[in-house]
Amino acid sequence: MKTKYRCLEPYKSANSSKIIKILEEEKIKYTDIMGNAFVFYLYSDHERTKEILGYLQEKYYMEALFSKEEMEATNWYTFEATRHDIESSDDHFTYQYSCPYESEIGIRYRHEKQVNPYLSKRTPKWKNNYNFCSVNTGDYNKIFCSDIAKMMIENRGITGVEFMPVVNRKNIPTENVSQLRFPNILPREAFVFIGEYTEIVCPTCGKINYEFVQPGYDNIRVKTELIPNGIDMFSAEMSTSRGWIVPPVIVSKKVYNLVVNEMKEKHVRFRPIG
Numbered sequence: 132m133k134t135k136y137r138c139l140e141p142y143k144s145a146n147s148s149k150i151i152k153i154l155e156e157e158k159i160k161y162t163d164i165m166g167n168a169f170v171f172y173l174y175s176d177h178e179r180t181k182e183i184l185g186y187l188q189e190k191y192y193m194e195a196l197f198s199k200e201e202m203e204a205t206n207w208y209t210f211e212a213t214r215h216d217i218e219s220s221d222d223h224f225t226y227q228y229s230c231p232y233e234s235e236i237g238i239r240y241r242h243e244k245q246v247n248p249y250l251s252k253r254t255p256k257w258k259n260n261y262n263f264c265s266v267n268t269g270d271y272n273k274i275f276c277s278d279i280a281k282m283m284i285e286n287r288g289i290t291g292v293e294f295m296p297v298v299n300r301k302n303i304p305t306e307n308v309s310q311l312r313f314p315n316i317l318p319r320e321a322f323v324f325i326g327e328y329t330e331i332v333c334p335t336c337g338k339i340n341y342e343f344v345q346p347g348y349d350n351i352r353v354k355t356e357l358i359p360n361g362i363d364m365f366s367a368e369m370s371t372s373r374g375w376i377v378p379p380v381i382v383s384k385k386v387y388n389l390v391v392n393e394m395k396e397k398h399v400r401f402r403p404i405g
């Protein structure tokens with residue numbers, strides 16, 4: 132198993148020119164982020180990866196790369212849609228915010244709860260092998276799908292999912308797109324956390340947020356014996372941040388087989404968790 136590291140380093144950090152020099156020597160691509168920082172990927176089997184990681188000022192995100200066999204050998208996965216083709220035009224319509232706090236950029240909120248459908252400015256242009264997407268804010272676990280995907284999920288008898296419309300400004304549902312919702316929630320006890328983490332308690336409502344010391348995509352496992360029988364899709368009763376998406380979508384092998392093996396979807400990410 133190989134590890135992939137996602138690194139995002141500000142130009143102003145002490146070693147940035149040293150890092151860029153090595154990336155150029157090794158022909159490792161990096162991408163500019165609005166003139167402030169650069170992003171690049173490293174792999175555990177490259178001989179200079181350790182050296183570069185040692186120069187980083189910012190935390191990096193780790194992701195295990197699983198072989199096809201390792202992917203097939205598990206029964207439960209996290210599921211994300213990686214392309215951002217829904218753009219919310221009014222977050223205050225869609226979400227209810229709670230627990231405000233003062234930050235450098237003004238008042239922010241610790242939690243959000245979706246109370247209305249997405250108001251979207253644009254519609255995904257679905258194609259063959261592209262039937263799932265997420266929102267422009269980068270929350271990969273907010274999943275939307277085409278009518279074809281909805282029909283296939285329903286035809287295969289996949290349980291634990293509801294479909295909610297996406298609407299325009301006049302509150303009219305947009306054609307050929309639905310948001311997936313997961314009414315069944317797995318409790319915090321159903322998860323095992325991998326690696327060190329701290330519990331950040333919200334001072335207003337007492338909700339706990341889990342922050343991993345070393346952020347990664349593989350920080351959680353699920354206790355399969357605590358998953359109720361006969362349900363294929365779940366959300367989770369917990370939120371984590373810094374390297375984990377809030378809160379994850381957990382799906383059974385039936386969903387994995389449909390989306391990956393049958394539909395051969397391109398813009399999705401499944402991670403084995405149990």
Ligand SMILES: [Zn+2]
Pocket residue numbers: 229230241242333334335336337338
């Ligand atoms: Zn709170």
